[in-house]
Amino acid sequence: xxxxxxxxxxxxxxxxxxxxxxxxxxxxxxxxxxxxxxxELVSHKLMIRxxxxxxxxxxxxxxxxxxxxxxxKLERIIRSALNTRGAQELLLPAVQPYELxxxxxxxxxxxxxxxxxxxxxxxxxxxxxxxxxxxxxIIRHEIHSFRDLPLNLYQIQTKFRDEIRPRFGVMRGxxxxxxxxxxxxxxxxxxxxxxxxxxxxYTEIFSRCGLNFATVEADSGAIGxxxxxxxxxxxxxxxxxxxxxxxxxxxxxxxxAELLSYKFIKGQKGTLExxxxxxxxxxxxxxxxxxxPEATIIKSMLFIAEDNSPYLVLIPGxxxxxxxxxxxxxxxxxxxxxxxxxAESIMGVPMGFVxxxxxxxxxxxxxxxxxxxxxxxxxxxxxxxxxxAAPGRDFTVHSYxxxxxxxxxxxxxxCGGELSFKKGIEVGHVxxxxxxxxxxxxxxxxxxxxxxxxxxxxxxxxxxxxTIAASIEQSHDKDGIIWPVALxxxxxxxxxxxVQNDSLMEKTYKLFNxxxxxxxxxxxxDRDERPGKKFKDADLLGLPYRVTVSEKSLAKDECELKxxxxxxxxMLPIASASEYLKALRDKALN
RNA sequence: CGGGGCGUGGCGCAGCCUGGUCAGCGCGAAUGCUUUGGGAGCAUUAGGCCGGAGGUUCAAAUCCUCUCGCCCCGACCA
Numbered sequence: 001x002x003x004x005x006x007x008x009x010x011x012x013x014x015x016x017x018x019x020x021x022x023x024x025x026x027x028x029x030x031x032x033x034x035x036x037x038x039x040e041l042v043s044h045k046l047m048i049r050x051x052x053x054x055x056x057x058x059x060x061x062x063x064x065x066x067x068x069x070x071x072x073k074l075e076r077i078i079r080s081a082l083n084t085r086g087a088q089e090l091l092l093p094a095v096q097p098y099e100l101x102x103x104x105x106x107x108x109x110x111x112x113x114x115x116x117x118x119x120x121x122x123x124x125x126x127x128x129x130x131x132x133x134x135x136x137x138i139i140r141h142e143i144h145s146f147r148d149l150p151l152n153l154y155q156i157q158t159k160f161r162d163e164i165r166p167r168f169g170v171m172r173g174x175x176x177x178x179x180x181x182x183x184x185x186x187x188x189x190x191x192x193x194x195x196x197x198x199x200x201x202y203t204e205i206f207s208r209c210g211l212n213f214a215t216v217e218a219d220s221g222a223i224g225x226x227x228x229x230x231x232x233x234x235x236x237x238x239x240x241x242x243x244x245x246x247x248x249x250x251x252x253x254x255x256x257a258e259l260l261s262y263k264f265i266k267g268q269k270g271t272l273e274x275x276x277x278x279x280x281x282x283x284x285x286x287x288x289x290x291x292x293p294e295a296t297i298i299k300s301m302l303f304i305a306e307d308n309s310p311y312l313v314l315i316p317g318x319x320x321x322x323x324x325x326x327x328x329x330x331x332x333x334x335x336x337x338x339x340x341x342x343a344e345s346i347m348g349v350p351m352g353f354v355x356x357x358x359x360x361x362x363x364x365x366x367x368x369x370x371x372x373x374x375x376x377x378x379x380x381x382x383x384x385x386x387x388x389a390a391p392g393r394d395f396t397v398h399s400y401x402x403x404x405x406x407x408x409x410x411x412x413x414x415c416g417g418e419l420s421f422k423k424g425i426e427v428g429h430v431x432x433x434x435x436x437x438x439x440x441x442x443x444x445x446x447x448x449x450x451x452x453x454x455x456x457x458x459x460x461x462x463x464x465x466x467t468i469a470a471s472i473e474q475s476h477d478k479d480g481i482i483w484p485v486a487l488x489x490x491x492x493x494x495x496x497x498x499v500q501n502d503s504l505m506e507k508t509y510k511l512f513n514x515x516x517x518x519x520x521x522x523x524x525x526d527r528d529e530r531p532g533k534k535f536k537d538a539d540l541l542g543l544p545y546r547v548t549v550s551e552k553s554l555a556k557d558e559c560e561l562k563x564x565x566x567x568x569x570x571m572l573p574i575a576s577a578s579e580y581l582k583a584l585r586d587k588a589l590n
Numbered sequence: 591c592g593g594g595g596c597g598u599g600g601c602g603c604a605g606c607c608u609g610g611u612c613a614g615c616g617c618g619a620a621u622g623c624u625u626u627g628g629g630a631g632c633a634u635u636a637g638g639c640c641g642g643a644g645g646u647u648c649a650a651a652u653c654c655u656c657u658c659g660c661c662c663c664g665a666c667c668a
Contacts, residue, residue: 033617033629034602038661058660113667130668164591164666178668230668323666336665339592429668461668497627532628539628550627560627 009509009524012516016076018069020516022490024525024537029066030054031537041237043473044169046481050540052468059166059174063465066541069489070468071177075156077208077486078179078462081201087152087181092134094158098124100133104440109334115162127160132437132459135182139455140443146186149445149455150194154181156464170465171425171473172239177465183458184438186445191456195227195432198460202231202428205462210484210588211471214424216242217252219324227432231462232424233470240424243406247417254421255324257406258413259367267373270388272357277385283317286385290376294318297376298369298389300354302338302347302361305330310338310346312356314365314397316372319404329364329401348380355380356395363396366403425470426463433457475565481542482565485588490523492581493543495535497550499528507574508549511559514578515547520585539564544588545581549574 006026010019029051038055039045047053052067063071079089098116101107107114115127128134135153143151156179166174181198185191199215206213211233218230230253232242241254252258280286287294297317303326304310311330315321327335343351346361355378356363369375375389391397410419435454438444443455468487475482485491492515496508505526515522523543525534538546548560559577561570572580 030600032601037596037602040662055660111666159668161668165662165664167661172667176668334666426668463668466668500626530626530628530630532626532630535628537629548627552627 009512014519014521016072018072020519021512021522021524024523025527027066027523028064029541030064031540039169041168041171041469041473042476043237043469044171046472046476046540047169047469050481050542053170055169059163059172061170061173061175061465066489067465067468070483070487071464073487073489074209074464074467075179077205078156081205081208082152082154082181085152085197085201086150087154087201089155090153091155091157092128092131092138094128094160095125096128096131096134098126100137100441101126104133104136104437106133113161113163115160129159129161130178130459130461131155131157131180132182132433132457133441136437136441136443136457139184140438140441143184143443143455144445146445146447149184149186150190151184152181152194152197153184154179154460169469171469173465176463179462179464181460183460184443185456185458186447186453188456191432191458195430195458198430198458199229202430202460202462206231206233206428206467208486208589209467209471210486211427211467212474213427214242214244214251214422216424217250217256218429219253219256219328229430230424230426231428231430233427233467233474234422234424235470235473236423237473238423238425240426242422242424243410243419244422245412245415245417246420248412248415250412250414250417250419252406254406255322257410257419259402259404259406259410260413269390269393270374272386272388272390272394274379274384275387276383278383280383280385286376287317290385290387292376292387296372296374298356298372300356300378302343302351302354303335304338304342306334310361311335312354312359312361312363313403314356314363314369314391315403316366316368317376319366319368319407321403322405325401325403326364329399329403349378349382353378353380353382353384355386356397357386357389359395362398364403365391365397365400367400368404369397370400425466425473427467427470428460428462430460431458433459476542479536480540483542483544485544485585488521488542488544490521490543491545491585492520492522493538493541493546494522494524495531495538495546495548496524496526497531497534497548499526501551504549504551504554507554511547511549511574511577515581518578518582520578520581545584547572547577547581 009021009023012020014020031051032049035045036048039048051064053061053063055061117125159178160175163174166172183194185194213231213233216230216232218228243254243257244251277289280289283294283297286297294317299315299317301313302310303313347354369391373390377386377389379386408421412419435456438454438457444452445455447453471487472481494512496505498504512522512524542564544564546562553559557574558571559574561572
């Protein structure tokens with residue numbers, strides 16, 4: 001195609017300066033027939049194959065034009081949902097002085113995930129993984145009166161987190177683009193409203209994106225704070241386990257899900273008795289050998305806190321420890337499971353025979369242990385276990401907490417109903433931060449009565465690239481991507497089949513112009529390729545509406561519409577095709 | 591960081607164990623002719639320091655050592 005014709009196709013721009021139409025002859029979407037070798041997830045494979053992204057280094061990706069169009073659409077949806085709720089966009093520096101992180105105390109907490117660097121004067125900087133410190137620094141300098149609140153500031157920006165193991169392409173990259181918003185309020189009541197505003201905004205955003213998502217209660221993690229919800233796109237390959245109550249509306253991340261009412265394992269107290277248990281290193285072996293339920297076996301696990309102090313953690317044999325709950329129980333101190341050699345040197349016996357009986361390290365136990373009458377515990381001696389052990393009598397538990405990981409069928413903490421599980425991809429997260437950062441950095445306002453109070457903060461994030469990836473993960477088939485209309489880089493794939501037929505091309509370009517005049521976004525495949533290749537590419541790229549113009553259809557003054565999602569085919573009179581498609585598109589966007 | 595695997599034209603791979611016509615295959619790219627509603631056929635062509643460094647050997651993609659990068663599983667995490 002000559003440049004002049006190409007320019008002509010690009011003439012009409014949308015209000016954001018993006019062309020309504022593009023020709024595949026020139027458009028930079030490098031598609032691939034074969035799956036990349038280093039991708040595991042379907043969405044990752046498709047994003048490479050459909051020319052959305054290319055990898056530069058581990059967890060670091062380039063966003064190609066097709067991807068960027070989708071990202072821009074998501075960003076516009078986000079901006080409109082936030083702007084109408086009074087949030088204001090700004091842009092903060094990516095490079096931040098390390099000193100700020102020392103001030104907030106997160107220098108240690110964030111650890112090696114923080115990418116540090118030095119400038120030429122040997123001063124320490126980090127590349128921001130998030131921006132609580134920076135935004136709070138601005139606020140402490142500029143906001144002094146309750147009259148300036150509430151305030152909500154947000155940005156859409158590149159972050160860097162030096163993930164231990166980046167994977168799944170853009171889903172868990174090291175460099176990624178995030179929308180992060182921060183709210184500032186005078187009191188709890190107002191902060192609650194700000195939180196609810198953002199919660200509503202997020203619900204609106206992910207609904208408008210056409211995503212099937214769930215909102216769950218979440219742990220607030222390293223960002224800190226008191227209360228939080230996660231927005232999860234439901235997909236089989238999700239990394240998060242989500243629990244849902246079958247009876248009420250309770251929904252939570254598995255790591256957060258509380259267990260309140262247990263089926264306690266009660267019974268008559270027995271007597272402590274040492275028995276020989278050869279070759280029983282694991283709970284299942286031991287249960288089988290002793291002919292007792294796994295639930296009566298008490299797992300003794302040695303955990304090491306950040307300051308290297310050991311804790312012995314007890315949990316029923318049929319349960320898994322929830323390390324998040326454990327950390328929260330110990331005031332958020334990071335805990336890790338001891339290595340086998342550590343366990344042996346601290347407790348004097350190999351893992352598996354560690355005993356709480358007479359233990360010198362503090363013991364923390366799951367609530368389920370509390371009323372256990374005849375438990376099985378280690379003896380501190382290889383190949384021997386105690387049976388008939390009872391907490392309180394045979395060993396001392398310092399404190400009881402809810403420490404077990406919720407499992408399928410557990411009782412709902414709200415209504416007692418049954419919990420079931422689904423997998424999800426976290427695309428958004430809202431936190432009530434409280435005064436954690438405002439106190440650490442000294443951001444406060446004077447109230448009406450003249451008193452000073454730390455500002456109450458909230459923070460709210462959406463992963464831009466991850467949301468796109470999650471959308472693809474949720475919506476695709478064996479042939480390629482199936483874009484929801486709202487996020488699709490273009491809306492219509494216009495395919496003339498016989499490009500050497502001048503009159504057919506003329507009519508196709510005429511239709512092209514009618515479509516873009518009707519504000520439809522069109523990718524025209526006017527390459528001189530065989531139909532099969534064009535159809536395959538169209539399926540891979542996954543635009544919602546495929547319009548084919550051929551000699552056959554043109555004989556009846558028609559074109560063929562195929563909807564990507566349903567596969568539904570409709571013959572449209574070519575004269576009214578744009579009108580029909582516009583109505584279809586507009587309906588899909590509402 | 592621990593365990594496993596992989597680096598060979600743009601992409602996907604074979605060759606390595608048993609050193610020596612092993613530098614090859616498919617896709618892709620280019621040119622020509624034919625073809626044209628579901629990834630066409632034929633012919634021709636271009637393109638590779640076999641991840642890097644060192645070593646063993648008459649001889650290394652192949653064996654040894656070190657190193658860099660990537661992927662998977664785990665701990666960790668938005």
